[in-house]
Structures are given as structure tokens and as C-alpha cells.
Amino acid sequence: MPRTGKPFSVRMTNCGPLGWVSDRAGYRYQATHPETGRPWPAMPAAARRAWTELAGCPAEPEACLVNLYAPGTRMGLHQDRDEAEFSAPVLSLSLGATALFRYGGLSRSDPTRSVRLSSGDALVIGGPSRLIFHGVDRILPADLLAPMTGPVLPEAVAAGGRLNLTLRRVSAIRPA
Ligand SMILES: O=C(O)CCC(=O)C(=O)O
Numbered sequence: 001m002p003r004t005g006k007p008f009s010v011r012m013t014n015c016g017p018l019g020w021v022s023d024r025a026g027y028r029y030q031a032t033h034p035e036t037g038r039p040w041p042a043m044p045a046a047a048r049r050a051w052t053e054l055a056g057c058p059a060e061p062e063a064c065l066v067n068l069y070a071p072g073t074r075m076g077l078h079q080d081r082d083e084a085e086f087s088a089p090v091l092s093l094s095l096g097a098t099a100l101f102r103y104g105g106l107s108r109s110d111p112t113r114s115v116r117l118s119s120g121d122a123l124v125i126g127g128p129s130r131l132i133f134h135g136v137d138r139i140l141p142a143d144l145l146a147p148m149t150g151p152v153l154p155e156a157v158a159a160g161g162r163l164n165l166t167l168r169r170v171s172a173i174r175p176a
């Protein structure tokens, strides 16, 4: 995290041409993994397809942030504003355990509501809502989940964990 250098409780990685990274210096997008110096892996085809079908944005997504929530982890209320192009939405895809997702308005002090994001849910944060405050209050215990059929998560995700993919356009879209 900026200033402290401590890790977030939510584990993160990226795929696609650009990845969102944070360290003592702050937050930024970059084309390579900060430790290995290697490019991020390609975005899964299913995620790119979801962008084409749901984002309503002709430009390609450039970054896919992968958040891994172990049971007991959360993400504080924040805005996604490290991108240079706010006309493109953030497309969020949820897998695994259900999250209690909180969202409010364009000011931190605006009233908030919460909604459950379950495995397979897609959420578009865009248009006039592109800069709303949002976060994850908690990951619901597995016994509250609807029964899931088949393996939905990689083995590396602990039981009761959640994966969230956010696809983003990072750089300004050039007029055609
Ligand atoms: O995990 C989620 O549903 C939200 C993730 C998020 O807000 C972010 O990565 O910026």
C-alpha cells in the first residue's frame, strides 16, 4: 500500500496489456509485473467476450485486475480513478463466494446501499455512475451460498474464497 508498503489483505494480480500495481510510491498501471519484470498473462477470452457483450464500449479493455478475497477480507470504500478514460466503464466479474458489495454516490459522504454479488454475476460501473464510491464489506460464509455445481475456482483459491475480475480501459480512447 502507498506510504506503508504493507500488502493489502485482498491479494491481487493482473492480466492483459496493463496491470494495476501499488507500492510505497502510490498506485499506477504498468505493463510488467513489479517483481518478475515480465508482461502480465493474456486476458482470458471469456473475460474479453464479457467486455464486448456488456461494457457498451467499442475500445478494447487494457487491464484486468484480479482480486482474491480469502474469507474475512474486505475492501474499503473507494473510487476507481487511476484510469485516463472515464467514458469507459469498469466491468466487474465475480466468481466463488458471495460478497456483500457496498456502493454509494459520487461523494464519500453520500448514502450507501449494499447488494450481494454472487458467482457468475457481472456488474457494470459506468456512465454517470463511473466514479461512485464502492467497496466490499464482507465475504459471506460458504454455508449461506446457493449450492455450486462443479469446480468454479482454481485450486489456489481457499475454500470460501472469492475471485473478482475488473476489466478496465486505462488510456484515453482516440477518436476514430
Ligand atoms: O471485488 C469487488 O467486487 C470490487 C473490486 C474493486 O472495487 C476494485 O478492484 O477496484
Ligand SMILES: [Fe+2]
Pocket (backbone or CB within 6 Å): 078, 079, 080, 134
Ligand atoms: Fe473499485
